[in-house]
Amino acid sequence: MAKSRKKLGEILYRHKLVSKEDLTKAIKKSKADNKRLGETLIEMKLASEKVVTQALARQAGIKFFNLEKEEIDPEALSLIPLELIKKHRIIPIEQNNGLVKMIVSNPDDFETLDMLRFRLNADLKCYFAVPRLVDEYIENLGQEQEEESEEGGGGGFGADDESYRASIDATAAELEEMGHAIEGELRRAAEADEDDDGPVIRLVNLIIDEAVNMGASDIHIEPMSDRVRIRYRNDGVCIERDNIPKNMQAPLLARFKILSGIDITEKRVPQDGRIKRTVGDQDIDFRVSTLPAYHGESTVLRILRPESVNIGIQALGFEGDHFATFQNIIKRPNGIFLVTGPTGSGKTTTLYSALKELNRPDKKIITAEDPVEYNVAGINQCQVRTEIGLTFDSILRSMLRQAPNIILIGEIRDGIVADIAIQAALTGHLVFSTLHTNDAPSAITRLIDMGVKPFLVASSIQAIMAQRLLRLICKNCKTIDTDPDPHYLRLLNIKPEDIKKNPIYKGKGCPRCQGTGYKGRVAAFELMEMNNEIRDLAFQKAPSGEIRKAARASGMKTLLDDAKRKVFKGITTPQEVARITQSEGLMVDLDDEEE
DSSP states (O other): OOOOOOOHHHHHHHTTSSOHHHHHHHHHHHHHHTOOHHHHHHHTTSSOHHHHHHHHHHHHTOEEOOTTTSOOOHHHHTTSOHHHHHHHTOEEEEEETTEEEEEOSOTTOHHHHHHHHHHHTSEEEEEEOOHHHHHHHHHHHHHHHHHTOOOOOOOSBTTTOHHHHTTTOOOHHHHHHHHHHHHHHHHHHHHSOTTOOHHHHHHHHHHHHHHHHHTOSEEEEEEOSSEEEEEEEETTEEEEEEEEEGGGHHHHHHHHHHHHTOOTTOOSSOEEEEEEEEETTEEEEEEEEEEEETTEEEEEEEEEOGGGGOSOGGGGOOOHHHHHHHHHHHTSSSEEEEEEOOTTSSHHHHHHHHHHHHOOTTOOEEEEESSOOSOOTTOEEEEOBGGGTBOHHHHHHHHGGGOOSEEEESOOOSHHHHHHHHHHHHTTOEEEEEEOOSSSHHHHHHHHHTTOOHHHHHHHEEEEEEEEEEEEEOTTSEEEOSSOOHHHHHHTTOOHHHHHHSOOEEEOOOGGGTTSSEEEEEEEEEEEEOOHHHHHHHHTTOOHHHHHHHHHHTTOOOHHHHHHHHHHTTSSOHHHHHHHHHHTTOOOOHHHHHO
16 A cells, blocks of 8 residues: 655654644645645745755655755756756756756656656656745856857858847857867767766767857768768758767767657667757757668758748848849739749748748738748648648648638649649639749649649749759958859859959858858849740640740849859859759750850
């Protein structure tokens, strides 16, 4: 038979902490006021907060921690994100050999305790502390982290917006210091005992923080035959950061899995998870993906910054003519607006910037996404969950009954979704979506190939915009390129007389841009607005080459044209434009250009 828990009054009386008369008064008053006995004793000043908390600890069968005298290990505090500490009113106080000692507010909250055991991969030993002191400690902890938050530039899509760029990046000196810290932790982790997880935990925390402060978009953890390679994707290009010893592969990958809520015992199938973490004063989401590979599980963390969808349409990189056309298109009452490009070309950022421009109290906006990457206030966002039958097409059919004004479809993947999107556009809805094609004209032929009737494509689409991201020349080391490479000038059809009017710039390379000469990215666009001629060609199922000629004849600037304008404005380099256009097969035929 389970042993019954003693009452608080009985514990206080037996240990002569409260007299019988005072206890009787407090019990009567607590019943009359409908309050807890401990709270009433403190209010009546019959017992101190410390005495009541010690009695509650004895009642719960756990120890008391004196926050006024006993010290907390700073390394233990780094085990749990501040947001979880605040949310659950917990304080990790010590970590040793797979055991974490922790102040808790409710030792009977088994769900929270199980979550913490899973995240930390450790056993917990619970303590009580005076609630007022716990709240004060957590508040001071938050203030300390805020004071220690670092300043610098963002280096991401839309990095022309200086207020955005200054929101999260660390300075070169701070990044160098963080790099030394990572190397130190790596050394300690390699020398540590197998049972000591502390160095690995600190190493993972430092890797995540460094990647965020560098402005990286992804962290790649790649097991190889003799090592584990760590790479950051910065401005679309992978940079190798570290090579970690092979014997650290298992604890390193396990730590990332624990943080993201992924099953650490399953190594045979791909898994997905998420991490929420506060870096500086920013709450940042990480989308985590694991993939079984020959030498172990390849793990990628996609860094999702909330600010990346708050940069504003003007900061995306539109030139004057494109900006005016784009504003006009997104404010139409119905029709489809498609954004095309490969993964990582900024399509989501562009569409969210448009939605935020349209997000007004008189407009109802619903999205269907897989996955929902950014949470936007005022917009109804639906997550695709194919395992329970919640697919794009089922969400779309249901959302049309919600009478929305504007619909965002994360991606048109098949003819069924395309048909529903077109029907929505024809029945008075403005539909935004993405499609994986190289350029704007190809989107029309792609939809027809999916099985959509040509007359529906011709009548429903308002405009199609293709985009790519170009790296910006680092402003800190920007200089005139006195001897530009003729090979790249020839590829872009840039003539000597063009350079006389508009000099070519480059980045020399500096600590701020990690020696690359580039910092941040901006988009190049190809915006094709539908007109009668293009609609006729779509109806006739004309090839994309004919549609492209008609669009150019009506004034459409290609991706290459827009990118060259940015070269002449000193924003990017011919090498960067050639890298994007050649890899995507978008380089123009010079003979056609001369015609």
